[in-house]
Amino acid sequence: MATLLNVKNNVLKRGKHYLTSDYKTRNESRSTHNGMDLVGQNGVDDIVAIESGTVTYTGYDASGGGYWISITTNGIEHRYFHLKKGSLKVKKGDRVTKGDVIATMGDSGNATGNNLHFAIYKNGYIDPKPYLMNDNPFNVESNDAYTTFIRDLQKAIGTNVDGIAGPETLSKTPTISTSTGWNHAAVRPLQIYLQNLGYDLGSKGVDGQFGKDMKACIKKYQKDVGLASKYQDGIVTAKMYTWQKLLKLN
Ligand SMILES: [Zn+2]
Incomplete structure (x- = not known):
């Protein structure tokens, strides 16, 4: 079942954010889920940076994440997984601005369907939800x-x-x-x-x-x-x- 989230920081350009799997809630074959899954259309839904930062990784994770991007803001990484092959619009070292399109939704890697697996990494994976739902979670100062x-x-x-x-x-x-x-x-x-x-x-x-x-x-x-x-x-x-x-x- 999908839950509609009222996010403050868009990660999908079109706006509707349907959560299908929350952080650490999946407890059957896999004991943990280190991010949250948002569904949409493969090759259609553009994914945007939730905050301005520097691209610190782009590539392919053969162990499950598929094509993914990591952007770092104030020492915290926002990571975007299962991206559509060939859709990545940024490379390591690029500066991105909040709302910039960085890739398109896909199902690359070990994805259960079309979805963005969104995760936050700060000395390990932490619950990403506040980073979508709260004002200025990265303490970015204008x-x-x-x-x-x-x-x-x-x-x-x-x-x-x-x-x-x-x-x-x-x-x-x-x-x-x-x-x-x-x-x-x-x-x-x-x-x-x-x-x-x-x-x-x-x-x-x-x-x-x-x-x-x-x-x-x-x-x-x-x-x-x-x-x-x-x-x-x-x-x-x-x-x-x-x-x-x-x-x-x-
Ligand atoms: Zn996931």
Whole structure:
């Protein structure tokens, strides 16, 4: 039975995404299924990159995957299997943009029928569904989001508004924590920016207030950007380098 998915990130150009086999749900002859199968028409349904990235593999997998493509975005591979022979439109090293047609659906390799076997590889196969269903799962940052953040921050801290972060902007950044500056005008642009990066702001979303959810969110950000553990404190301050990271000055 096929399930119609309401995807946020199309992998089929025509739009309808019918799932016939989910990640790790097949449990008869094969114990695991490391991706999800989406059905369509052989040689008709164009397959598109779900996110911009670099092509890191194209070729044939004789053990079952058939013709397949791997594209890497922020260290995470999105893999497309059972592609139609001769339909591959990209080669290793190519840069692709989200939505670019990369191949056409087929049944090459050990496919049970016409389908795209879509998988996500990040130190092993992981559930690919969130990568189709969620906003910005690869934490891809648009230049627009960053520039908007800097401009709105500059407005909030009363410095020259030019969308370019430098020492002057940094010198005026406030300390924000659950006890200090929790309702500073800089909180809202910060929340919008983090949400754009794919961070979960908690149930209150963008509300201009720095509460416990934001503290947890900042801790995660501090860890993700590689700050030392002693600086993973959930406090946004230039003294402990979090503002430098947010402004890309470090
Ligand atoms: Zn499959």
